[in-house]
Amino acid sequence: METDNSRLKIFTGNANPALAREIGAYLGVPLGSARVSHFSDGEISLAIDESVRGEDVFVIQPTCAPVNDNLMELLIMIDALRRASAWRITAVVPYYGYARQERKTRAREPVSAKLVANLITAAGADRVLTMDLHAAAIQGFFDIPVDHLTAVPILADYFTSKGLDRTVTVSPDLGGVTRARNFAERTGAEFAIIDKRRPAPNVAEIMNLIGDVQNKTVIMIDDLIDTAGTICLGARALLEHGAREVYACCTHPVLSGPARERLLASPLQEVVVCNTIPLLETGAMTKLRYLSVAPLLGEAIIRIHKNLSVSKLFD
Numbered sequence: 001m002e003t004d005n006s007r008l009k010i011f012t013g014n015a016n017p018a019l020a021r022e023i024g025a026y027l028g029v030p031l032g033s034a035r036v037s038h039f040s041d042g043e044i045s046l047a048i049d050e051s052v053r054g055e056d057v058f059v060i061q062p063t064c065a066p067v068n069d070n071l072m073e074l075l076i077m078i079d080a081l082r083r084a085s086a087w088r089i090t091a092v093v094p095y096y097g098y099a100r101q102e103r104k105t106r107a108r109e110p111v112s113a114k115l116v117a118n119l120i121t122a123a124g125a126d127r128v129l130t131m132d133l134h135a136a137a138i139q140g141f142f143d144i145p146v147d148h149l150t151a152v153p154i155l156a157d158y159f160t161s162k163g164l165d166r167t168v169t170v171s172p173d174l175g176g177v178t179r180a181r182n183f184a185e186r187t188g189a190e191f192a193i194i195d196k197r198r199p200a201p202n203v204a205e206i207m208n209l210i211g212d213v214q215n216k217t218v219i220m221i222d223d224l225i226d227t228a229g230t231i232c233l234g235a236r237a238l239l240e241h242g243a244r245e246v247y248a249c250c251t252h253p254v255l256s257g258p259a260r261e262r263l264l265a266s267p268l269q270e271v272v273v274c275n276t277i278p279l280l281e282t283g284a285m286t287k288l289r290y291l292s293v294a295p296l297l298g299e300a301i302i303r304i305h306k307n308l309s310v311s312k313l314f315d
Contacts, residue, residue, distance in 0.1 A: 149297070
């Protein structure tokens with residue numbers, strides 16, 4: 001049970017300080033004083049410059065690119081807070097890196113998502129708050145409580161406000177069917193699925209379309225856009241099947257490699273993403289629309305702090 005004098009404190013590393021500041025502003029809580037830098041050989045140097053003894057501490061740090069640096073910052077900060085006698089430490093990981101390696105698909109492959117879960121737990125985290133895991137089963141990799149949020153309501157509210165008619169929600173692969181169905185229910189849209197296969201990592205091939213998109217407005221939804229191959233191929237396939245126009249949305253804008261060029265050259269009308277990952281050079285991305293998850297994460301943080309239900313956020 002929470003002690004009477006355990007106060008809420010928020011710390012962040014270098015992964016997404018803008019999101020951390022926005023969450024802090026939403027909660028009316030200033031960011032904790034911490035210095036995260038590097039030694040000359042690249043090792044991470046960290047110092048917590050205020051007392052956290054007996055406090056309820058939340059560390060906001062997505063493990064986005066540079067993934068390994070940001071992951072180590074998270075682990076080292078958790079370790080420092082634990083050794084400084086924080087009452088409870090919650091790792092707020094809006095984007096959980098290595099989530100795409102959550103099972104063995106062939107012999108002698110690692111299950112890196114489980115390894116990262118072990119590392120966060122071993123560092124001293126008491127619970128984890130995250131968003132739209134690539135595979136929901138990753139929650140079971142942790143032996144500590146996990147609160148798994150989704151950005152579907154944020155994305156659904158945005159598209160509902162646009163007043164689009166004759167809409168169809170499309171999952172770009174079979175793995176995202178549940179997410180797309182929830183989005184369709186919230187927006188009152190029809191539902192379809194693209195049957196996709198991956199002959200190699202970051203390579204996608206469209207096989208079949210399950211559902212009717214003829215003369216309709218399509219909204220593709222996924223958990224992340226990495227190289228944008230799946231989304232761009234899907235958009236072209238949907239237009240070939242008679243779609244009137246195609247939009248895309250996701251929670252995590254990884255946007256690595258040729259993603260930006262592909263999206264700009266694609267027939268997509270708009271690409272709607274969330275700020276779980278800091279997005280650079282947004283001015284060049286004329287098709288990109290940025291939505292904030294800070295209010296949702298802020299509400300979840302205050303509910304965890306006050307020992308209230310987090311699932312009520314989605315009722």
